[in-house]
Amino acid sequence: MKLQCDVEILNRQLPTYGMKGRGKGMRAVLSIGKHLDKTSQRSHVYLLICTAKDRAGSKYKLKDNIEKFFTWFVEEGKATVRLKEPAVDICLSKADPNSLKNFLSAARLADRGSETSSLPLSTLTPVRARDVEQPKKRLSILSKKDYPLTSNFPYSLEQLQVSWCKLTRVDMRMLSLKALRVLDLSSNHIKKLPATIGDLGCLSHLNLRNNHLESFSEALCLSTLQKTLHSLDLAHNQLRSLPPEFCQLRELVTLKVDDNQLVCLPFHIGRLSKLRFLSAAHNQLSVLPMDFRKLSLENLDLFGNPFIQPNPLDHTIKLTFPLPLQEIASRAVANQRTVFGPQLIPAHLCRDLEVAKICCCGQVCISQYIQSSVSMNLHQVSHTVVLVDNMGGTDAPIQQYFCSLTCYSHFLDSSLQRAAR
Numbered sequence: 001m002k003l004q005c006d007v008e009i010l011n012r013q014l015p016t017y018g019m020k021g022r023g024k025g026m027r028a029v030l031s032i033g034k035h036l037d038k039t040s041q042r043s044h045v046y047l048l049i050c051t052a053k054d055r056a057g058s059k060y061k062l063k064d065n066i067e068k069f070f071t072w073f074v075e076e077g078k079a080t081v082r083l084k085e086p087a088v089d090i091c092l093s094k095a096d097p098n099s100l101k102n103f104l105s106a107a108r109l110a111d112r113g114s115e116t117s118s119l120p121l122s123t124l125t126p127v128r129a130r131d132v133e134q135p136k137k138r139l140s141i142l143s144k145k146d147y148p149l150t151s152n153f154p155y156s157l158e159q160l161q162v163s164w165c166k167l168t169r170v171d172m173r174m175l176s177l178k179a180l181r182v183l184d185l186s187s188n189h190i191k192k193l194p195a196t197i198g199d200l201g202c203l204s205h206l207n208l209r210n211n212h213l214e215s216f217s218e219a220l221c222l223s224t225l226q227k228t229l230h231s232l233d234l235a236h237n238q239l240r241s242l243p244p245e246f247c248q249l250r251e252l253v254t255l256k257v258d259d260n261q262l263v264c265l266p267f268h269i270g271r272l273s274k275l276r277f278l279s280a281a282h283n284q285l286s287v288l289p290m291d292f293r294k295l296s297l298e299n300l301d302l303f304g305n306p307f308i309q310p311n312p313l314d315h316t317i318k319l320t321f322p323l324p325l326q327e328i329a330s331r332a333v334a335n336q337r338t339v340f341g342p343q344l345i346p347a348h349l350c351r352d353l354e355v356a357k358i359c360c361c362g363q364v365c366i367s368q369y370i371q372s373s374v375s376m377n378l379h380q381v382s383h384t385v386v387l388v389d390n391m392g393g394t395d396a397p398i399q400q401y402f403c404s405l406t407c408y409s410h411f412l413d414s415s416l417q418r419a420a421r
Helices: 097-111 172-176 195-199 244-248 290-294 325-335 347-354 405-420
Strands: 002-011 026-037 042-051 058-061 066-070 079-083 088-093 138-141 159-162 182-184 205-207 231-233 254-256 277-279 297-301 316-318 369-377 382-386 395-402
Touching (some): 079 097, 172 195, 369 405, 395 405
Parallel strands (some): 182 205, 231 254
Antiparallel strands (some): 026 042, 079 088, 316 369, 369 395
């Protein structure tokens, strides 16, 4: 049984002499195995700790020699083994949690004097220099021939780039890298993302540029990425839409979706209150969602989209008279900001309320409305704007909803008055 981790050995007698430990571990390889005691000519099970400074290692007898195990933080790769003789605490950290659990189980069996045949023993030999190097935090693989097929990725990785390797799916071994903060899988052939990417609890930057993605799943939007993901690059893929739940990724600062086939942006995109850099050039956007007005960006690029020319007379009417009772009730719930949820009202009504539209008068409409589009200067939502077209414009059409014929009539009147000036 072997374990790679950081180790600090604290002598419990040091405080007696007014001394303290360094408080910092060294990279080490720990082994549990048999060693012949030359004095008694008997074999005992020992713990061998090898470091870069002492590759031959120091041995500690295990049988009846462990006073206590401290395992409160074993899920974080940390534990402490307290020995009776010598009076030291062996503090372990930066270990793989599963490997650490197995190692501690073997140490417990050795302490109890279990039969050696039941123990996963190793040979107690000096280690190689590379085995006790500091853990690797960054790794870049830029060709298929360099891609590891038989060995695992270093568990300690915080930044991993795998590009130009013709991957058709995300390697599940990557998803066990719990310290990963940056994952760059750009320029591959990935078509679908596993929902388990959302289990990477530290992931803040995800680059999937230049792949074959056709969708971004709801599960990812509802995962721990909600709290960690700051930058997402989905440019040069085959996305036609983003799910409504996409706007749950509220920590996003940078979003790139250039060169896809998006026909619309998420309805509630304004909920991405921390978004500062948005690039959605070269898609199929004809109009922006009404919620787009709520964004506060530093840089915006919407070049190369087939935006329509707003015309106040060009509209879609979805109004019936009188209004259905369900519409009246739903409007009342939304306008009064009444708390609702699937435990109180049917789920389909919750979904309708989630996409409620706001009329120019400030009132809410649900499924009964008049829809048109108006022109908006993009400098209203962004400090820097890339030109929308080759004509030097920075205006784009944005959806506008009206709750009644009266509101729409007022809108037409004001539009015609502006046009006449």
